Amino acid sequence: MTPSRVAFAAILGKDLRSELRTLQSLPAMALFAVTAFIIFRFGLDRTSLSGSLASGVLWATLLFAAVLGINRLFVAEREEGGFDAIRLAPIDRSVLFAAKAAALIVYLVALELIAVPIFAVFFLDSAAALGPLVLVLVLTDLGLAAVGTLISSMAVNSRARDLLVPLVLLPLVVPLMIAATGATEPLMIVGGPGYHRFGTWLMVLGLYDLIFALIGWAVFDFLLED
Amino acid sequence: MYGNSQMYGKGLRPLSIATVLAFAVSLSLIFFYAPLETDQGFIQKIFYLHVPLAITALVGFVVGAIFAVAHLRTDNRKWDAYSYVAIHISVIFAVGGLITGSIWAKASWGHWWVWNEPTLVSFLIVFLLYCTYYPFRYAIEDRDRQARYASVFAVTAGAFVPLNFMAVRMAQSLVHPRVFATAEGGMPGSMLLTFLVSLTAFALLWTTLLKFELVAKSAAGQVRRLRLALDAPGTASSSRIAPEVH
Amino acid sequence: MPESQDQERPAVAVAGLRRDYGDRAALDGVGFELAAGATLVVLGPNGAGKTTLLRILATLLRPSGGEVLVLGCALPKEAWKLRGKIGYLGHEPLLYRDLSGRENLRFHARLHGIAGAAAEARIEELLAAAGMDRRGDDRVADLSAGMRQRLAICRCVLHRPELLLLDEPDSNLDAEGREAARELIGPGSGHTRVVVTHDPERFLPEADAVLRLGIGEAAAVT
Numbered sequence: 001m002t003p004s005r006v007a008f009a010a011i012l013g014k015d016l017r018s019e020l021r022t023l024q025s026l027p028a029m030a031l032f033a034v035t036a037f038i039i040f041r042f043g044l045d046r047t048s049l050s051g052s053l054a055s056g057v058l059w060a061t062l063l064f065a066a067v068l069g070i071n072r073l074f075v076a077e078r079e080e081g082g083f084d085a086i087r088l089a090p091i092d093r094s095v096l097f098a099a100k101a102a103a104l105i106v107y108l109v110a111l112e113l114i115a116v117p118i119f120a121v122f123f124l125d126s127a128a129a130l131g132p133l134v135l136v137l138v139l140t141d142l143g144l145a146a147v148g149t150l151i152s153s154m155a156v157n158s159r160a161r162d163l164l165v166p167l168v169l170l171p172l173v174v175p176l177m178i179a180a181t182g183a184t185e186p187l188m189i190v191g192g193p194g195y196h197r198f199g200t201w202l203m204v205l206g207l208y209d210l211i212f213a214l215i216g217w218a219v220f221d222f223l224l225e226d
Numbered sequence: 227m228y229g230n231s232q233m234y235g236k237g238l239r240p241l242s243i244a245t246v247l248a249f250a251v252s253l254s255l256i257f258f259y260a261p262l263e264t265d266q267g268f269i270q271k272i273f274y275l276h277v278p279l280a281i282t283a284l285v286g287f288v289v290g291a292i293f294a295v296a297h298l299r300t301d302n303r304k305w306d307a308y309s310y311v312a313i314h315i316s317v318i319f320a321v322g323g324l325i326t327g328s329i330w331a332k333a334s335w336g337h338w339w340v341w342n343e344p345t346l347v348s349f350l351i352v353f354l355l356y357c358t359y360y361p362f363r364y365a366i367e368d369r370d371r372q373a374r375y376a377s378v379f380a381v382t383a384g385a386f387v388p389l390n391f392m393a394v395r396m397a398q399s400l401v402h403p404r405v406f407a408t409a410e411g412g413m414p415g416s417m418l419l420t421f422l423v424s425l426t427a428f429a430l431l432w433t434t435l436l437k438f439e440l441v442a443k444s445a446a447g448q449v450r451r452l453r454l455a456l457d458a459p460g461t462a463s464s465s466r467i468a469p470e471v472h
Numbered sequence: 473m474p475e476s477q478d479q480e481r482p483a484v485a486v487a488g489l490r491r492d493y494g495d496r497a498a499l500d501g502v503g504f505e506l507a508a509g510a511t512l513v514v515l516g517p518n519g520a521g522k523t524t525l526l527r528i529l530a531t532l533l534r535p536s537g538g539e540v541l542v543l544g545c546a547l548p549k550e551a552w553k554l555r556g557k558i559g560y561l562g563h564e565p566l567l568y569r570d571l572s573g574r575e576n577l578r579f580h581a582r583l584h585g586i587a588g589a590a591a592e593a594r595i596e597e598l599l600a601a602a603g604m605d606r607r608g609d610d611r612v613a614d615l616s617a618g619m620r621q622r623l624a625i626c627r628c629v630l631h632r633p634e635l636l637l638l639d640e641p642d643s644n645l646d647a648e649g650r651e652a653a654r655e656l657i658g659p660g661s662g663h664t665r666v667v668v669t670h671d672p673e674r675f676l677p678e679a680d681a682v683l684r685l686g687i688g689e690a691a692a693v694t
Contacts, residue, residue, distance in 0.1 A: 002556075002585035010582035018570045081566035084532055085627075089583035090556035150382065154375045158365035168362055168379070171355035172386060175393035182397060204393055215385055219378045222298050226371065226533050369494050454495055 004098075007091040011099035016106060018076060025072050026110055029065040033115035036061040037122050049123040055184035058119055059177055062112065063144075063170075069107045070148035071165045073100055074156040087224055097220040100153070101145040101213075108141040129187040132198070136187075139205035140180040146212040147172050153223050179204040238437050245434045248427035252420070260420040269333035272326050274420055278428040280323035280349060284387060286316030286432055287356060291384025294377035306373040309380050311439045313359055315432055320353045348394040355383055481544065483508040483635060483664040484529065489538035491524050498524045502538070504683050511665040513675045516685035522668040523563070525685070526637045529666060530560040543634055556584055559633035561641055561657070565624035569613040573604060573623045576612060577630060584631035598626040602652045617644040625656055629663075636663045642674065 019025060040057045041047065049057055077083045086096055116137070120127050148169060155164035183201035186194035256274045263270035290312035297305035327346055332338045341347060362379055366372040413421070484506040491499040499521040506512045514522050527533040529542055531551035540547040545554040560566075567576045574595060581591040599605040602622040612620060621644045628636065636657055642650055657663065659678045669675045676682065 002583060006585065006587070007583055010579055014568065014571065014575075014579045017575070018568060022570050076568055076570075080568050081562075081564040082568065084560075084562070084564070085566045085580065086583065087532060088530065088555060088558065088560055089580070090552075090585065091583060150378075154362075154366075154378065157371065157375075158362075159367060160361070160365040164358075164362055164365055168355075168358045171351055171358065172382070174351050175386075175390050178393045178397045200396065204396065208389060208393075211385055211389060212382075215382055219298070219381060222374050222378060225374065226368075226527075451495070 002091045004092050004095045007095045008099045012102050015103040025069045025107055029068050029111045030114045032068055033061050033065040034118055048125060051189045052185045054188040055181045059181050065111055066108055066144055067166050070152045071162055073104055073152040078156045093221050093224050094217050097149055097216050101149040104145040104148055105141050112137050129193045132187055132193055136180055136183045142209040143176045146216050150216045176208050241434045245430040248430050252424040252427040255420040255423055260417055266334050272330045274424040276326035276330055278425040279319050282428045282432050283316045283319035283323055286312055287387055288384050291380050294380035297377045303373055306377060311436055315435045317356050344395040344398050348391045351390055352387055482506055483543060485541040487539045489540060490536045492536045508664050510680035511659055511678050512681045512683060513679040514668045514683045515672055520685040522685055523639055526639055526668055530558055530637050557634045559628040559636045561624055561628040561638045563639060565620045567612045567623055572609045572611055574608045577626060580627050580630055601656055602626050603648060618646055618649050621645055622649055625653055629656055636665045639668045
C-alpha cells in the first residue's frame with residue numbers, strides 16, 4: 001500500500017496544479033461573489049450594512065459562490081478517468097475524500113481572501129470585525145468542504161450533476177449557516193465587534209465539522225464501488 | 227416465487243387489524259375522553275394528530291437510516307428497499323405533520339406559519355432535505371450505484387436530523403413561551419394517555435404501510451421478472467422505478 | 473516478472489462468472505484459466521461483455537456471481553490485495569487533459585508509491601520506448617488520440633504490473649506506435665496478458681488461449 005500521506009499529496013497537488021493552469025473554478029467563484037454584492041447593494045438599497053443584514057449578505061454570497069466550486073470538484077475524475085485510476089492504485093480510498101476536501105478548502109480560502117475584503121470595502125464601516133471573522137470562516141470552510149465533497153462525489157456520477165449539488169447541499173448546510181451567521185452577526189454590529197454567544201456558535205460549527213468529516217470518511221468507500 | 231410475497235405478507239393482517247383498533251380507541255379518546263383545553267377549545271385536539279405524525283415521521287427517517295446502514299454493511303438490496311419505503315412513508319407523514327401544524331398555528335397564534343417555533347422550523351428543514359431524496363435517487367442510472375448512493379444519503383440525512391434540531395433551537399434569541407408543555411411534563415394525565423394511544427396508533431399505521439408497500443413491491447417485482455422470463459414486450463427496465471424486493 | 477508466480481497455479485482462474493446490469497446479464501457462466509506468462513485473447517461482437525469481463529478482472533466492477541481468482545486473490549473480497557499488481561488499459565486513457573504526459577505519469581507513479589529518481593528514470597525510459605519523449609511536456613489535451621494511447625500504455629506498465637488487461641490496445645496507433653506497443657505490452661514483454669479485441673487476425677497469432685464471448689451463447693475456450 002502506498003502511504004496515505006504520499007497519495008494525499010499526489011492528489012491534492014494534481015488538483016491545485018490543474019486549477020492554477022486552467023483557472024476554471026476560482027475566478028468564476030470570485031466574480032460571482034462580487035457581482036452578488038452589487039445585486040445586494042441595489043436589492044436592499046443600502047450602501048452600508050451591519051449586524052444581521054451584513055452577516056446574511058456575506059454568508060449567502062459565500063455559500064452560493066462555494067456551490068460553483070463544489071459542482072466542479074470531481075468533474076475531471078469523472079470525465080478523464082481519475083476515479084478508475086485511483087481505484088486501480090494501492091491506496092486507501094478515503095484518501096481521495098481527504099484530498100478533495102483539502103482542495104476545496106484551498107478554493108474557499110482563496111475565494112474568501114478576495115471576497116471578504118471587497119465586502120468590507122463595499123459595506124462595512126470598520127474592518128474591526130475581520131480579525132475574529134477569520135475563526136468563523138475557517139470553521140465554516142471545514143464543514144462546507146466535508147459536506148460539499150461528499151455530495152459532489154455522488155452528484156458527479158448522476159445525470160443531473162449541476163442540479164443535484166445545490167438541491168441536496170443547501171438543506172444540509174442550514175445548521176452550518178445558522179451557526180456561521182449567528183457568530184458573524186454580533187461581530188458586525190454598529191459600534192465595534194461584539195461577541196454575544198460567539199463561543200457557543202464556534203462550538204456548533206466545530207461539532208458540525210466533526211460529524212460530517214466522520215460520515216464522509218466512513219461512507220466514501222461505498223461511493224467508489226461499481 | 228409466491229413464497230416470497232407471502233413471507234413479506236406475514237403478519238400484515240393482524241397488524242392491519244391492530245392498527246384499525248388502535249385508531250378506533252385513539253379517536254374515541256380524542257373526542258370523548260380528553261378534556262377540552264381551556265384557552266383553545268376544540269381545535270387543540272389537532273395536537274393528538276400533529277405531534278404523533280411528526281414524531282413518527284422523524285423516527286421513521288432514523289429507521290430509514292438504520293436500514294441504510296444495514297444495506298451498506300450487508301450489501302443486500304432488500305435493505306435498500308426497506309430504507310426507501312421507510313423514508314417514503316415518513317415523507318408522507320411529514321406532509322401531514324406540517325399541514326396539521328400549520329392549522330394549529332393558525333388557530334392558536336393566528337398565523338399559518340410562525341418562525342419562532344423552533345420545532346416547526348427544524349421540521350420544515352428536515353422535510354425539505356428528505357424531499358431531495360427522490361430527485362437525487364432517480365438521477366443515478368446504474369441500479370446498484372443508485373441503491374448505494376441512496377443509502378449514503380439516508381445515513382447522512384439521519385445524522386443531520388438531531389444536529390439540525392439543535393442548531394435551530396439555539397438560534398431562537400428568546401425562549402418562546404410554549405403554549406403546551408411537551409409530553410414529558412405539565413400535561414394532565416388524561417391528555418397524556420390520549421396522546422400516547424394516538425402515538426401508538428400512528429406508529430402502527432406507519433409499520434402497516436411499510437409492510438404493505440414491501441409486499442406490493444415484492445409482488446410487482448415478481449410479475450415483472452415473470453414477464454421478462456416470458457419475453458413479453460414493454461418490460462424495459464428503467465432506473466426511474468422504486469427499488470424492488472427480491 | 474511472472475517468475476514470482478507459483479508455477480502450479482494459474483494466474484487467472486474464472487468459473488461460472490456472472491454479471492448483471494439490472495435484469496440483463498452481461499456475462500453468464502464464463503469460465504477459463506490462464507497460466508502465468510500466457511496470453512488470452514477475448515473475442516466477441518459488440519455488447520458481448522468483453523469490457524465488463526476486463527473491468528471485473530481489474531477490480532473496477534464487482535462480479536454478480538461465480539468465482540474469480542486473479543493472482544491468487546479471490547474477487548471481490550480480496551480486491552484490495554490485488555491493486556497495484558494490475559496494468560489496465562481501457563477505452564479511456566485515464567490521463568488528465570490539463571496536465572502534461574510527464575505530470576500524468578508522475579502522478580500515477582506517486583499513487584503507486586514510486587517516487588524521486590526511480591520514478592523519473594522509469595518515466596523517461598517508458599516515454600523513450602513509446603516515442604513520446606519529445607512530446608512529454610505537452611498538455612494531454614493538445615495530443616492526438618494515438619499519442620494519448622501511447623501515453624496510456626506507459627501509464628499501464630509504469631508500476632511494473634504482473635498482469636496486463638488490455639482493451640483494444642492498438643486503437644488509434646500508427647505503425648510506429650504498434651511497434652512500441654509490441655515492445656512494452658506485447659507477448660515478448662513477459663507479462664501475463666488478457667487482450668480484448670475485435671481484430672482476431674491481428675491478435676490470434678499471439679494467443680495461447682482464446683475466449684469467445686457471444687450474446688446468448690456459451691463461452692468457449694479453444
